[in-house]
Amino acid sequence: MCQKILITSPIYYVNDIPHIGHAYTTILCDMLKKFHQLQGNDVKFLTGTDEHGQKIEQSAKKNNQNPQSYADIISMRFKKIWDSFALDYDIFVRTTDTKHCLSVQKAFEIMYAKGDIYKGSYEGHYCISCETFFTQTQLSANNTCPDCGKPTQIVQEESYFFALSKYQDKLLEWYKSHSDFILPQFRQNEVIKFISEGLNDLSITRTSFEWGVPLPERFTHSSDKKHIVYVWLDALLSYISGLGYAQDNESDMAYWDYALHFVGKDILRFHAVYWLAFLMSLELPLPKHIYAHGWWTKDGAKMSKSIGNVINPKEVVDAYGIESLRYFLLREMPFGQDGDFSQKAFIERINAELGNDVGNLLNRLIGMSEKYFALKVDSTQVEKYFVSELNELRHIIAQAVEKMSSMQPHRYIEELWKAFSLGNSVITQYEPWNLMKSAQTDKAMALLGLIANILAQSSLLLYPIMPQSASKIAHALDFEINAQNYEKLIKQGQLLDTFKLNKIPPLFPRIESPLLAESPTNTKENAQNKNTSEKIGLVDIKDFGKLDIRVGTIIECTPVPKSEKLLKLMVDIGESQPRQILSGIAQYYTPQSLINKQVCLIINLKAAKLMGEISEGMILASKDTNGLSLLSVDNPRINGSPIS
Structure with a gap:
């Protein structure tokens, strides 16, 4: 049976050019679209740009442009690069489009009529970069933003609020009955913990700047003219405005019945908490899954403009081709x-x-x-x-x-x-x-x-x-x-x-040397690190960073036939399926003694075949004259928790 499916990337904020993280997320969406199309499904892929907010207003002024002209330029860069990568998106949403703004205003009216939106006032520490208020207890040192680390400022303003606290129990119940809603599953545990600690009502309008969706006409009397819709409510609604929500033609809304979101881990909370509550208020179906991926580093270091190690995906594709980039990104990063x-x-x-x-x-x-x-x-x-x-x-x-x-x-x-x-x-x-x-x-x-x-x-x-x-x-x-x-x-x-057979040229000609020039700063630093390592026998942090070490719980353990040393372990590391690990510890542990034991293991080793069985990782252990002991943690951890 043909299933209508919607696959979405986040809509990308137009404060800079696309980077490797944007490319990874969008390629993931294209990958999943093609996978579902092979199953015979009818799939739409939605992407786009998030163009409102104080950051855009400020960036436009710095570039001596009005916000719309600035957004037009950056949005077109995203569209052009996805087209040059042959990414097969069907819908490109811009939050400055008139149809999108009408969908946002209609949703605001529905939630207001339902009693989920009310007027109040707010005072708190506000991060312009993240467009988010934080309580004093949430702030990092020196009143900096806990997400991006930039300074916050105290803002007091009149605001409309969404009654997020009203949906706390409904959200918890949803997650209780949908254990694999967020993948990988350990991310879902983080969301449940956040909700369980208590949800505060959410400020959903701003008055301190002008660049955003104005409130519906009925709210535009003198005291409300200064209000614009909070950028996250505005942005999240793009997933349904792109399908025609509350517009003259809603024919594509049928795809919303089976929606799949890809997001970076830094914006999971907005999608897994705020977005679901908004949909509950609008009485619309919730997505089928949210897939949360991690971040990219460069040679073991966080990417930074100041260091000069930010990866431009267009430069990589120009050098190596889009096919090689797709393969590397999807193969190299363990999802999540x-x-x-x-x-x-x-x-x-x-x-x-x-x-x-x-x-x-x-x-x-x-x-x-x-x-x-x-x-x-x-x-x-x-x-x-x-x-x-x-x-x-x-x-x-x-x-x-x-x-x-x-x-x-x-x-x-x-x-x-x-x-x-x-x-x-x-x-x-x-x-x-x-x-x-x-x-x-x-x-x-x-x-x-x-x-x-x-x-x-x-x-x-x-x-x-x-x-x-x-x-x-x-x-x-x-x-x-x-x-x-x-x-x-x-x-x-x-x-x-x-x-x-049809003869074709070789698919993957051998590459003998790097095709991209490395940052001079990085090259010098790497050379210094290499020399130091060779002199004193140290390894670089980037070498250690290649190891993905996790906490897992052994849920099954059996002897390997015809082997005196090997045990076959099934280890829960927070994925949908346990990992099968073969370990030469039979002389030190009985299978029953290992059940429910939490251990530390490397999960990104190449799979190996031992005694006809596949082993997909390595349990860490210490051995001395007293025997062997598996490495563990002193307090229970969530399965899949990283070790660093």
Whole structure:
């Protein structure tokens, strides 16, 4: 059954040009749209720009422009860069659009008529950068903003308030009955904690500046003319104004019944608390999921304009191409955690994983097929010779799909790469050149058919990650990436019909040296750090930062057959599925003694196969003459809590 789905990025604030974090979020949306389209669903992808607020008003004045002209310029930069990246958005919302403003005013009226909006006055510490009031207890040192660290100022003004406290119990009940509403799940625990500590009513208008949506006409008598709608109420309503909410044509509102939001962890509270309460007040359906991702650093350091290490995604794409950037961003960052952008790691992934694992596999298939069978590929005898390999492929594909369904794109890619590894391993194992020498031509053809089908199914799953590259692989295999072939090859497990391969240029040429110039400041600093490390045997903080160490709870533990040392552990780290870890601790612990024990583990190691079982991480332990002890925490922690 075809499902109407809405996928949204945040609408981006127009105070600067798009950076790597913006690109990551928007690529995530494009990825998920393509994944759902392959399932046969009708998907709309909404993005846009948030153009009101005091920051925009001030930035426009600094640039000697009026706010609208300034917003027009920056908004167009976002639109142009997404177009140049071939991101397939359907709706681009601007909060200065007349239709959006009408939706905001209508929503304000509905909430006011319901008794959820009332007039009062407010005094508190206000952060212009975050457009947010904070209580004294929330502030950081020297009355600075707890979110961005910038100084706050005391502001007193008349305001309309939204009765957020009225929805506290409803929100808690919602989260109680929807345990996977926010992914990764440990983020949901943070939101529940915030709500449980008590919600204050929310100031939703401002009078200290003018750049924003004015109140509806009925409120524009003399005392209310100075009020404009708070930028967060204004911005959040873009998700439904872009679908025509409260406008003449609401035909796209059907997509709101299945909405999926991508947000950065810094704006999760606004979406998971304020936005849900607004929707409850408007009596509209709530989103199906909110996906909260982490932040990007550069070579282990926080990105900063003053340091000069901010990544411009357009420069990366101009140097390496959009396909490589998509792959690196989606592969490198464990979803929900922070990720590090390193040009060295970027090149290594391109050469090893794209060039060697994928590009070389396709080249070998084309080369052998041309040499032995004039580029013809026949799958009719694959099931005769390679049943176990086909079963392994189907298991890999199923596992990958499950990872995407639970919003773990980095794990999705890990699983998908097992299929490419399978393709390369069967060449090594069965040696088609020797099959041809020994006149086993049927088996040699079946082997090439197996490799072709591995590539075909893998290219369908690669499409959401690297659509252009996947389409090139499909063209080489003489089929198309579409929902019909996904149904046939992935869901039904059918094999390709007999076909003739199309020769194509190499997909991923090897990169021998960096294509982007590093910041001189960073280069000098890195050289100094390297020299110091070599002299005294230290590691750089960026090396430690590559390790993703988490707290997890062991929920299952069993011995590994035929092994005296290994135990198979299932560890809950706050993801939708527990991690399977193999650990050589059987001589020190019984399986039962480990159940419900919290441990520390590295979760971003490459998966390894031990005694025929996959291990997806490493439990940390200390060993001396007294034996071995697993590292743990002195007080219980939420599963998935980071260790740093």
